[in-house]
Amino acid sequence: xxxxxxxxxxxxxxxxxxxxxxxxxxxxxxxxxxxxxxxxxxxxxxxxxxxxxxxxxxxxxxxxxxxxxxxxxxxxxxxxxxxxxxxxxxxxxxxxxxxxxxxxxxxxxxxxxxxxxxxxxxxxxxxxxxxxxxxxxxxxxxxxxxxxxxxxxxxxxxxxxxxxxxxxxxxxxxxxxxxxxxxxxxxxxxxxxxxxxxxxxxxxxxxxxxxxxxxxxxxxxxxxxxxxxxxxxxxxxxxxxxxxxxxxxxxxxxxxxxxxxxxxxxxxxxxxxxxxxxxxxxxxxxxxxxxxxxxxxxxxxxxxxxxxxxxxxxxxxxxxxxxxxxxxxxxxxxxxxxxxxxxxxxxxxxxxxxxxxxxxxxxxxxxxxxxxxxxxxxxxxxxxxxxxxxxxxxxxxxxxxxxxxxxxxxxxxxxxxxxxxxxxxxxxxxxxxxxxxxxxxxxxxxxxxxxxxxxxxxxxxxxxxxxxxxxxxxxxxxxxxxxxxxxxxxxxxxxxxxxxxxxxxxxxxxxxxxxxxxxxxxxxxxxxxxxxxxxxxxxxxxxxxxxxxxxxxxxxxxxxxxxxxxxxxxxxxxxxxxxxxxxxxxxxxxxxxxxxxxxxxxxxxxxxxxxxxxxxxxxxxxxxxxxxxxxxxxxxxxxxxxxxxxxxxxxxxxx
Numbered sequence: 038x039x040x041x042x043x044x045x046x047x048x049x050x051x052x053x054x055x056x057x058x059x060x061x062x063x064x065x066x067x068x069x070x071x072x073x074x075x076x077x078x079x080x081x082x083x084x085x086x087x088x089x090x091x092x093x094x095x096x097x098x099x100x101x102x103x104x105x106x107x108x109x110x111x112x113x114x115x116x117x118x119x120x121x122x123x124x125x126x127x128x129x130x131x132x133x134x135x136x137x138x139x140x141x142x143x144x145x146x147x148x149x150x151x152x153x154x155x156x157x158x159x160x161x162x163x164x165x166x167x168x169x170x171x172x173x174x175x176x177x178x179x180x181x182x183x184x185x186x187x188x189x190x191x192x193x194x195x196x197x198x199x200x201x202x203x204x205x206x207x208x209x210x211x212x213x214x215x216x217x218x219x220x221x222x223x224x225x226x227x228x229x230x231x232x233x234x235x236x237x238x239x240x241x242x243x244x245x246x247x248x249x250x251x252x253x254x255x256x257x258x259x260x261x262x263x264x265x266x267x268x269x270x271x272x273x274x275x276x277x278x279x280x281x282x283x284x285x286x287x288x289x290x291x292x293x294x295x296x297x298x299x300x301x302x303x304x305x306x307x308x309x310x311x312x313x314x315x316x317x318x319x320x321x322x323x324x325x326x327x328x329x330x331x332x333x334x335x336x337x338x339x340x341x342x343x344x345x346x347x348x349x350x351x352x353x354x355x356x357x358x359x360x361x362x363x364x365x366x367x368x369x370x371x372x373x374x375x376x377x378x379x380x381x382x383x384x385x386x387x388x389x390x391x392x393x394x395x396x397x398x399x400x401x402x403x404x405x406x407x408x409x410x411x412x413x414x415x416x417x418x419x420x421x422x423x424x425x426x427x428x429x430x431x432x433x434x435x436x437x438x439x440x441x442x443x444x445x446x447x448x449x450x451x452x453x454x455x456x457x458x459x460x461x462x463x464x465x466x467x468x469x470x471x472x473x474x475x476x477x478x479x480x481x482x483x484x485x486x487x488x489x490x491x492x493x494x495x496x497x498x499x500x501x502x503x504x505x506x507x508x509x510x511x512x513x514x515x516x517x518x519x520x521x522x523x524x525x526x527x528x529x530x531x532x533x534x535x536x537x538x539x540x541x542x543x544x545x546x547x548x549x550x551x552x553x554x555x556x557x558x559x560x561x562x563x564x565x566x567x568x569x570x571x572x573x574x575x576x577x578x579x580x581x582x583x584x585x586x587x588x589x590x591x592x593x594x595x596x597x598x599x600x601x602x603x604x605x606x607x608x609x610x611x612x613x614x615x616x617x618x619x620x621x622x623x624x625x626x627x628x629x630x631x632x633x634x635x636x637x638x639x640x641x642x643x644x645x646x647x648x649x650x651x652x653x654x655x656x657x658x659x660x661x662x663x664x665x666x667x668x669x670x671x672x673x674x675x676x677x678x679x680x681x682x683x684x685x686x687x688x689x690x691x692x
Contacts, residue, residue: 110678113649117673118151124666125159135189136663138166142193143670147677149200157201163193164208168215187216187233191240198241198252212237235260239268246275254283258290265291265305270312277316277342285349288312292355295363303367303382306360310389313346313353353393360390361401364408380415383408442477445469450484463488464623467497471625475508495526496619503530504628507614510538515550529571532561533614533635536578540634548586555582559594568601571615576601577640578614584643592651595640599655602664610671612636638671645675 125144131137145160170189190212197205216233242256257272269291277284291309300306311318346353364387387405394402436444449469456462466488470481482501488494502525509518515538522534535558542551559579566572576598583591614632618625633639644652656672659665 113676114151114678117676118148120669121147121673122155124669127662128666129162131663133663134166134169135185136667138163138170138189139192140663140666140670141166142196146196146200147670147673151677160193160196160200160204164190164197164204167193168211187212187237187240191237191244194237194241195244198245199249209234209237232263232266235263235266236268239266239272242272243268243275246272246279250276250280250283254287257287261291261294264301265294265308267304267308270308270316273312273345274316274342277345281345281348285345285352288345288352289355292359295359299366300363301367303364303379303386306364306390307382307386309356310360310386313356314344314393316342316344354397357390357394358398358401360386361394361398361405364390365401365404367408376415377417380412380417383412384416438474439476442474443480446473446477446480446484450487453484453487459489463490463493467493467620468623470497470501471623475505475628478502478505493620499525499527499530500618500620500625503527503534503617506534507537507628507632510534510541513541515541519554527617527619528561528565529569529575529615529617532558532565532575533578533617533629535561536575536582536635537614537632539582540578543582543585551582552586555579559590562594562597566597566601571617573598573601574611574615574635577637578635581634581639581643584640588644588648591640591644592648592655595644595652596655596658598640599637599658599668602659602661610636610638610667612639637668638675641668641672642675645672649676 121144125141128137128140128144131140141159141163145156145163148156148159167186167190170186190208194205194208194212197208213232213234216237238256238260242253242260245253245256253272253276257269257276260266260269273284273287276287288309295305295309364383367383387409391402391405391409394405396402446469449466453462453466453469456465466484470485473481478501482498485497485501486494488497502521506518506522506525509515509521518534518538522531525531525534535554539551539554539558542548542554558575562572562575562579566576576594580591580595580598583594612633612635613627614629614635616627616629641652641656652672656665656668659668
């Protein structure tokens, strides 16, 4: 019958397909045959033999394609190199020495494999510019001070370490001396790094984390020569995000220093303690005259990592033992320039170590208790009276995260009722719900809605909706996320959620849903966009998403976003989604940390695959020469490729 004949033909086709697949040793062979019921087995055999006969020509064609791609890449390289030379010459005359130095240093890095002599010239030019950086005239911070010269110079040193280490060593010593002079003019802050040299090394380490983890670890270890600095914790956190084992190794290097040379300042122990138990947050008792109060420093992008003490309990025990011994051996306050400050620092960290030690090491606990007794008089703590309700108690030993969250919100509600001052009450509620997790959204939202101040109440509720919407997207609960985000009155937060959801659908190849989410984000972008940096980042996120399936729309949105750029700041090139916080003075976790595709770099990368000319044309629309120079560098970094000349010559010979 006709049906049986068709089945026989299908079997024969499948048989010959398998034979051809084996003959081609795993190479993918695609045969498209229209079966109309009249195709004979003989026709299938002829087709199969024809394909086999053409196979040598196909291999040759692949070599031709490869040679053509190399030739095309060479042409692109020549063009990009010319543009980079022009950009470097323009940057030389910028009045902003920071941007001028950055552009020339990055161009040096890009050109090093192609034109090393020019590249080294640009690098040296960048260094001379960096040294001209001036410190801001604002007053010294009593918390943490930064050197503008160090920040600018680190961009150059990062390239020098990679391309010409001997120059990096020479310039590092030179910068350390200059930075010491800069810091000498400022009063030391509570959370400043130990020395100017350690500040430079740790800043270089933070930059190296993205490209070379081992280099970052090496720089962090080198900074320990001057002691354990506040910035050391930040580097550990960034390394742990990518390689927890390597972070543990760097931490043990710090422990080795403590065991071998001891400590001269309790802050060194506090930094390590904070990394282990409260990553991203360092506290000190030094700035308070009240025994129970502490000053807390929180990273702007709060860490989203599991505490190292939880990951490596044995590491935590090593630390507690080393820290207790170092504190007990630490010199007493006799001769100390500021005995009150030192005593308060010691009091805070000794109390924390005693709490963690518990009953595990009685001898060490006794030694720490004796240390407390010897310094308490020098702290000059003032007696305190309870004028406001106590803060929510921290998580207790053995208490699960879920149980703690429920207790936290109950305590916030209970304590808030005791506050008579409306402003204090609002702030207390706001801070309490911000400490909750996304899983407790409904409870946190209901408590947040009790805030009297309309503006603060709306901002807090929007923040909670934004956080929970992203949590739903992360867990593939797209319907719940879409329904919830409609309640968000912050249009930037709403658009950012739609962009993140769109990219999540792209990852699973669901382009229909991706288009719907990105289209909704585009409508908001076109309705509300301004030169606000957050909307620029939203535009880049939409463009980088459309680039996977709507090339024309992707370029159109890229052009519209670029038109909004009116300054030389690099904030528009951050990868994270905009956080958009409408309140200040409150502590919160940056839950957008780890999101991506919101940068100019992302938009350029995805659109470059098919639209190099369009992307270049779009970047040339940037009016500000500094912003344009930085954008051209982003483009060049994704275009320039070193040609394997040996491979190319071999291809020519074969042909």
